Each structure stands twice: as C-alpha cells, then as structure tokens.
Amino acid sequence: MERSFGTSERDVVGFGDDVSAINLNNNRLAVLKTDMLVGSTDVPMGMSMRQAARKTVVANVSDFAAKGVSPYAGLVALGLPAKLSERDVRQIANGLSGGAKEYGFPLLGGDTGESKDLVIAISLFGLIDRRRIILRSGAKIGDIVTVTGDFGSASAGLRAVLDRKIRPNKLPRGLARALYHPKAELDIGISLATTGAITASIDSSDGLACSLHELSEMSDVGIRVTDVPVSRAARDFAARYGYDALDLALYGGEEYRLIVTVKRRLLRAAQSAAHGRLKPIGVVTKRTEGIRLSRDGKDTKVEMKGWEHFRS
Amino acid sequence: MERSFGTSERDVVGFGDDVSAINLNNNRLAVLKTDMLVGSTDVPMGMSMRQAARKTVVANVSDFAAKGVSPYAGLVALGLPAKLSERDVRQIANGLSGGAKEYGFPLLGGDTGESKDLVIAISLFGLIDRRRIILRSGAKIGDIVTVTGDFGSASAGLRAVLDRKIRPNKLPRGLARALYHPKAELDIGISLATTGAITASIDSSDGLACSLHELSEMSDVGIRVTDVPVSRAARDFAARYGYDALDLALYGGEEYRLIVTVKRRLLRAAQSAAHGRLKPIGVVTKRTEGIRLSRDGKDTKVEMKGWEHFRS
Numbered sequence: 001m002e003r004s005f006g007t008s009e010r011d012v013v014g015f016g017d018d019v020s021a022i023n024l025n026n027n028r029l030a031v032l033k034t035d036m037l038v039g040s041t042d043v044p045m046g047m048s049m050r051q052a053a054r055k056t057v058v059a060n061v062s063d064f065a066a067k068g069v070s071p072y073a074g075l076v077a078l079g080l081p082a083k084l085s086e087r088d089v090r091q092i093a094n095g096l097s098g099g100a101k102e103y104g105f106p107l108l109g110g111d112t113g114e115s116k117d118l119v120i121a122i123s124l125f126g127l128i129d130r131r132r133i134i135l136r137s138g139a140k141i142g143d144i145v146t147v148t149g150d151f152g153s154a155s156a157g158l159r160a161v162l163d164r165k166i167r168p169n170k171l172p173r174g175l176a177r178a179l180y181h182p183k184a185e186l187d188i189g190i191s192l193a194t195t196g197a198i199t200a201s202i203d204s205s206d207g208l209a210c211s212l213h214e215l216s217e218m219s220d221v222g223i224r225v226t227d228v229p230v231s232r233a234a235r236d237f238a239a240r241y242g243y244d245a246l247d248l249a250l251y252g253g254e255e256y257r258l259i260v261t262v263k264r265r266l267l268r269a270a271q272s273a274a275h276g277r278l279k280p281i282g283v284v285t286k287r288t289e290g291i292r293l294s295r296d297g298k299d300t301k302v303e304m305k306g307w308e309h310f311r312s
Numbered sequence: 313m314e315r316s317f318g319t320s321e322r323d324v325v326g327f328g329d330d331v332s333a334i335n336l337n338n339n340r341l342a343v344l345k346t347d348m349l350v351g352s353t354d355v356p357m358g359m360s361m362r363q364a365a366r367k368t369v370v371a372n373v374s375d376f377a378a379k380g381v382s383p384y385a386g387l388v389a390l391g392l393p394a395k396l397s398e399r400d401v402r403q404i405a406n407g408l409s410g411g412a413k414e415y416g417f418p419l420l421g422g423d424t425g426e427s428k429d430l431v432i433a434i435s436l437f438g439l440i441d442r443r444r445i446i447l448r449s450g451a452k453i454g455d456i457v458t459v460t461g462d463f464g465s466a467s468a469g470l471r472a473v474l475d476r477k478i479r480p481n482k483l484p485r486g487l488a489r490a491l492y493h494p495k496a497e498l499d500i501g502i503s504l505a506t507t508g509a510i511t512a513s514i515d516s517s518d519g520l521a522c523s524l525h526e527l528s529e530m531s532d533v534g535i536r537v538t539d540v541p542v543s544r545a546a547r548d549f550a551a552r553y554g555y556d557a558l559d560l561a562l563y564g565g566e567e568y569r570l571i572v573t574v575k576r577r578l579l580r581a582a583q584s585a586a587h588g589r590l591k592p593i594g595v596v597t598k599r600t601e602g603i604r605l606s607r608d609g610k611d612t613k614v615e616m617k618g619w620e621h622f623r624s
Contacts, residue, residue: 115350
C-alpha cells in the first residue's frame with residue numbers, strides 16, 4: 001500500500017528502507033520516519049503503558065540507528081481510549097518523554113484525540129550528510145555480516161507469556177528486559193556511520209531471518225550465516241520449556257539489534273568503532289545462493305518468516 | 313498533556329502554535345506538524361474514506377499555510393480496522409496521495425497496522441527562514457484583523473447532517489464542499505509570509521471564535537470584531553431551518569481559513585499578495601478588552617467555544 005503513494009525527485013531514500021530521506025541542499029538529507037504502536041496488537045501481556053510508550057520511541061530510534069542518523073526532534077500522535085485512567089495517560093506521557101530523553105532529542109509537539117484503540121504514532125526528524133547515510137542496499141559479495149548483540153530473548157519472553165509458561169512478573173530478568181524494556185543501538189549506529197567501513201545496515205525489528213532477507217533483497221545479494229548468537233536467557237528458556245533456541249533467535253522480532261555488512265579489510269575498524277560490540281555472523285554471497293545457515297557441517301535454508309503481532 | 317513533554321534549547325516555536333519548529337543552521341527552521349484523524353470521532357456522516365484521508369492532509373497543510381511554510385515532505389501512520397474493505401483502503405491511499413499532490417509535496421513513507429479504530433496520522437516537514445515564519449504571538453494593538461474567506465458553511469453542513477435536516481447526498485453544494493472537501497489556503501499563506509505585513513496568523517480549524525481567542529492569548533491582546541463574513545450557503549441554511557447564521561460562523565470548526573493580523577499601513581500590500589482574498593473583520597485592541605463583537609451599535613462578548621467532534 002505504501003508504494004501507491006508514489007515517489008518524487010526530492011526523494012532519495014525510497015520505500016523499503018528503514019527510514020525515508022529527502023534532499024535538502026549542500027548534500028544534506030532530511031531523514032524522516034514514523035512508526036506506530038497499536039494497543040490491541042502491539043502490547044504484550046504484562047507491558048505497562050509507560051513501557052509501551054517508551055518502546056514506541058525505541059522502535060523509531062532503532063531505524064535511525066540502523067542508518068547512522070541521530071534523531072533531532074520528534075512528534076507524537078496519540079489516540080487514547082476513553083477507558084484509560086488518568087494514571088495510564090500520565091504513564092504514556094512519561095514513557096514518551098523518558099524515551100526521548102534517553103536518546104537525546106526533544107518531542108516538540110503532537111496531536112491527541114480519543115480513539116477506540118490505543119494508538120501511539122511517533123515521527124522522527126534528523127539530518128545527515130548524504131554521503132554518510134547507510135542504506136539497506138549497499139552490501140557486496142565478500143562483505144562480513146555482523147550484528148551488535150545476541151538474539152532470542154525477546155521472542156523467548158513473548159513465548160513465555162503468550163504460551164503461559166511464565167507469568168509476566170516472574171519472567172527472568174533477561175527475558176523481561178528484552179520484551180518490556182528493549183534498547184536501540186543508537187550510539188553504535190552513529191559511530192559506525194563515521195567509519196566508512198559499513199556497506200549496508202538494517203535493524204532486526206522484524207526478526208533476524210526476515211531482516212537478513214530484506215537486506216539481501218535490497219542489496220541483491222545472498223547471505224551465508226555461519227553463526228547465530230543466541231542469548232543465554234533464550235537458551236535457558238528453550239532448554240527448560242522445550243523450545244528450539246535457534247528458532248527463537250532466527251524467527252523472532254521486536255529485538256532492536258543492528259545487522260551490518262562490513263568491508264572485509266575494515267572489520268577491525270568497525271569493531272573498534274562499535275566498542276567491541278560487532279560480532280561477525282556470516283558473509284555476503286551471490287543472490288542465487290539465498291539466505292543459508294551453514295553450521296556444524298549442515299547447510300539449511302533460512303526462511304522468510306518472523307513473528308506477527310502479540311495476539312496469541 | 314503536550315506540555316508535559318517539555319521543551320528544548322533547539323525548540324524555537326513552542327507548544328501552543330499551529331506547528332512546531334526547531335533551529336537548523338543559517339537562520340533556517342525545520343517545521344514539523346502532526347495531525348490525526350480518528351474514524352469514530354472525526355468522520356461525519358456521508359464522508360467517504362477518500363474524503364476523510366484527503367481532509368487529514370488538508371488539516372495538516374492548513375497549519376503550515378497559517379505559518380507561511382510550504383510542506384516539503386510528509387509521512388503517514390495508518391491504523392486500519394479489519395472490517396475495512398480493500399476498496400476502502402484503496403480510497404484512503406487515493407485520498408492521501410491526491411491530497412499530497414494537490415498541495416505539491418511527496419508522501420515519503422509511513423507505517424500501517426491493524427487497529428480497532430480508523431486512525432490516519434500525517435506528519436509534515438518543511439523549511440523556512442527563521443525571520444519569515446508567522447507565529448500566533450506577534451499581533452500588536454492597532455493591527456487589522458483579516459480573514460481569507462467567509463465562515464459557517466462547514467458547521468451548517470455538519471448541523472444539517474447531524475440534526476438530520478438534510479441527507480448527506482442532498483446537501484447544497486456549498487455545504488457539501490465545506491464539510492467533505494475543504495481546502496487549505498496554502499498559496500495565500502506562503503504569499504503573505506513574504507510581505508512583511510503580517511504580525512500574527514492562525515488557521516480557523518477550531519472555529520472562528522476559538523481561533524480568535526487563541527491568537528489573542530498568544531499575542532496578549534484583545535480583538536474587536538466589527539464584521540463576521542457569513543457564507544451565503546450558511547445564511548440560506550440558517551434561514552430555512554431556523555438556525556442562527558452568526559453562531560454557525562463564529563462557533564463552528566474544521567473550516568480552514570486563515571486569520572491574519574496585518575500592520576495597518578501595509579494592509580493594501582497584504583491584500584494584494586492575497587489576490588484580494590484578505591477581508592478585514594476587526595482590529596487588535598488591549599488584552600483587557602477581550603474578544604468582542606461590535607456591530608450595528610451592539611457590543612457582545614465572543615465566547616471561547618467551538619464545535620467538538622462529529623458525534624451527534
């Protein structure tokens with residue numbers, strides 16, 4: 001549906017990337033992004049209004065992080081159900097202002113109205129040198145595929161509460177933080193954008209597998225994954241409750257890591273810029289090879305799937 | 313609630329104006345605005361999905377028009393109820409892209425999700441020279457208060473359908489256009505901002521009376537209205553169905569005129585820039601005089617009220 005809006009000459013980062021961007025002058029880009037949370041589909045059991053509002057900020061900031069862009073200002077459109085208490089509304093305001101403060105930008109204004117469903121739509125604005133923005137489309141064969149952290153905690157936390165394995169207030173800390181208080185890798189993203197080492201980047205909010213597929217499609221390449229870093233918390237949960245830890249890590253979502261392809265000879269520089277947080281997980285291959293996981297002598301296809309929404 | 317988000321050093325147009333704005337460099341401002349339509353409260357009987365989507369564009373553009381700012385790009389966040397047909401969704405997309413085209417800016421992207429209520433949140437981005445933006449706060453005693461058109465058609469149209477006086481498809485053309493296909497005065501607003509004649513400006517989307525009150529509060533002045541231009545369509549409706557035409561004009565809303573205060577000696581220049589569309593309706597007075605209507609030897613207080621939403 002987005003594509004039907006068409007594009008424009010001013011439009012330099014088109015549909016299909018984490019953000020939109022448009023030419024200003026002097027090689028500068030205005031970077032724009034809107035991302036919305038809907039109460040009935042995007043708020044898992046056990047999440048407070050404050051956490052839901054903050055997470056909407058995180059989801060938006062994570063897309064800026066993946067492009068190496070610092071958010072300069074934000075706006076909020078809020079649709080509030082009549083049944084929300086004053087306390088809920090205050091919590092939402094606190095989550096929004098707290099999230100914005102955490103990532104260092106002002107929320108300049110917004111629009112508030114009554115609606116049947118809770119809706120929090122945040123828009124971010126930023127500026128970046130045109131030559132510095134990192135798109136999804138620049139990965140080249142031979143580049144190293146890296147990630148900024150491990151995977152699986154958010155989906156393990158979600159499965160734990162959706163499948164009623166663990167009550168929200170009894171979740172192990174690692175799962176609870178991933179599910180209710182995720183973080184965006186803004187500092188790392190901005191730092192990486194200055195290195196010249198990064199060829200493409202995407203955030204993993206759609207899940208590791210989906211995000212690898214999106215990156216490969218936009219860059220017209222394949223990816224051979226040789227290692228999937230699964231979080232300790234996800235492995236513990238999987239072992240205890242009979243889940244597949246690798247599936248949790250690959251086919252999750254709402255986990256705000258960056259997936260970044262790096263020029264092979266500049267890997268060290270990139271890792272240094274990321275304060276050691278950049279972990280290689282594979283290499284960029286030919287498009288025809290698709291997205292494959294090659295581990296322990298086995299080679300399997302990574303499917304284009306992730307979680308949908310939070311409804312059980 | 314907006315105020316609880318706080319302000320920032322970067323923030324130069326604070327809460328309470330039609331838009332937000334933030335300092336870039338070289339005296340340029342980034343201008344930002346978000347405005348949201350909610351299906352259950354903002355869509356009057358008889359309005360199509362296409363019209364609702366286009367009207368959301370108009371509401372946003374009108375705020376830019378009042379500041380003299382041209383929209384450079386926009387984003388859309390859409391919450392779509394599951395019960396909407398594909399045709400409805402296509403109509404929404406058409407209304408959005410048609411509206412954006414009408415006012416000459418690209419919609420760069422957005423976010424779409426399912427929600428229980430229809431939500432269309434548009435964000436606009438624009439640029440303007442800091443010295444050129446017209447705020448609500450600059451009106452001075454003695455300035456002429458002017459408007460870009462007449463009033464009452466939108467509220468007459470709304471009363472006609474809400475009070476079941478006329479079926480939506482039988483509305484006289486003037487009322488139907490005002491209610492379902494309003495226009496934003498973008499060209500006039502941009503043209504006026506270049507004259508140096510304008511001291512303050514606001515759009516009349518909250519109704520003429522409310523908007524006069526808001527302007528006076530932000531400028532710390534009073535306003536004496538000596539003439540309220542009531543549309544012919546509103547007068548005809550009022551006469552036939554027993555409404556007060558003046559009330560329809562003063563206490564309506566969703567009518568996207570500009571209310572502009574002009575330096576007395578530059579009135580002609582401003583009227584010329586507005587292609588003769590700028591009609592004087594009163595003068596700026598001392599704050600203590602409040603907002604008064606002085607006509608036909610009578611002097612009455614203009615109340616701070618407007619219409620609420622579209623629910624009957």
